[in-house]
Amino acid sequence: MKNFLLAILFIFAQTSFAFIAMDSEAPNFELTDTYGNKVSLESFKGKKVVLEWTNHGCPFVAKHYKTKNMQSTQELAKSEDVVWLSIISSAPGTQGYVTNEEANNLTTTREASPAHVLLDPTGKAGMLYNAKTTPHMYVINEEGLLKYQGAIDDAGGRGFMFKDLQEANNYVKKAIKELNQGKRVSDPITKPYGCSVKYAG
Template sequence: MHRFKWMMIVTLTLGVSALSACENPAEDPGENPAEATAPESEAAETAEGTATGSSEAARQAAAAQGDQEGAAPEKPIVGEPAPDFTLVDEAGNSHTLSQYKGKTVVLEWFNIPCPYVNRHYDAGTFDTLLKEHGGTDEIVWLAIDTTHDNTPEDSQAWKEKANEKREFDYPILQDPSGEVGRLYQAKTTPHMFVIDSTGVLRYMGGIDDDPRGQKEEPTNYVDAALTAIAAGEDIATTEAQPYGCTVKYAEEP
C-alpha cells in the first residue's frame, strides 16, 4: 500500500513538471506550447532524429532522375527533388520553389506567437546563419506560415516590429489552407528544410539539437548542412527530430 502511494506521488510530480516546462505565460492563448514536439532525452533525440547523409554521387543521380521524370515526389524525401509549390508572400509577391534553382534554399516553418520561433528570433539564430553563409544574396530563405487564421496583415505587422532588430529581411509565405504544409509534412514551428542548388532536398528536421534551449553549444543542423553543401561534401545529419509548437492547420476540406 505504501509503495502504491509513493508511485502515485512520483507520477503526479513528474506530470506537473512536464506541463510546467512547456508553459509560457506571455504566450497567446491560441498557441499551446504544451503541444510541442521535442525528444525526451539526448538518447531519444539521437535515435529518433538523426540519419546519415547519402553520398554525393547518389544525390546527383537523384537530381538527374528527377529532371528526367519531370516531377518531384509528393512528399519530402532527403536525396530527391524537393516538392515544388507556389505561394504568395505577405506583400502579394508570388514565389515558386523551382524558380530558385541555382541557389541553396532554406524553408523555415513559422508562426508569429510560437515561443520556440520567438526564442530563435530573439537569439538571432537565423540572422547568424545568413551572415555566415553569404546572406540573402547567396541563400534564398523563405519563412512559411501555415497557421490557419494568419493573414498577410498579421505577417506585415510582425515584420514591421521585428525588423527593428533583424539584420536580414525575407518573405513570409502565406499558406493558411495548409496545402504546402501538408505537402512537406511540416509538424512544428520551426521545422526546417534545406534544398541545394539542383533542387534536391538535403536536410529536414529541427534547427538544432537543443529543444529546451539549455545547451551552451548546441549542434545547429541547418548550419552544418549549409556548410557541407558549400564545400561539396556529404551532410552528416540529413534528418533530425523537429521541435516547437505544432503547426496550426486548417481543418481538412
C-alpha cells in the first residue's frame, strides 16, 4: 500500500510543470530565514547559488537526506564557494510546514549545510520559480542567470526507493563543476521528481 501511494505521489508530481527560460535572469525574491534574517537572492550577485525546494515529510526528500546524497551535494557546493538556499514552501497545516526551531533542528540532525533555510509559507517564491516537486533544484551563476533547473539526479522513476543514489548521475554537482570550468551546463533542463510542493489551497 505504501509503495502504491508513493507511486501516485510521484506521478502527480510529474504531470504538470513549466520551465523558466534558460539563461534568463533568475527571479529575485526576499524571504525570512530560520533566524529571522531577511534574505534576498539579488544579495548574492557575484556568487553561484543553488536553490533547493524541500519538504522533510516527503519520502523522496527523506531518502536523499538519509543516504547523505543531498548533504554531499551541499558540501561540494560549499567547497566551491556556492551559496546553497534551502526553501520550504509548504503552507501552514500541510506536510512539510515547519517552525524556525523545527527547521533548525532538521538541519542539525541531518548534518545538512545550507547557507540559509528560507521559509516561504505563502508559496510566493515557489510559484515564482514554478517549483513543482520536492526536491526541485536550480543553479544560478554569478551574473544571476539561471543555468540549471530540474531534478537533483537521474534516479527518479519506478523503483526509486530501491536505487543506490551514489550510482546516480547528480545533475547539480555536474552543473557546478561545469560552470566552474567555464563550460556550458550539458544538461540544463531535466524533469524534476518527488512529492508535489504543498502550496496553500
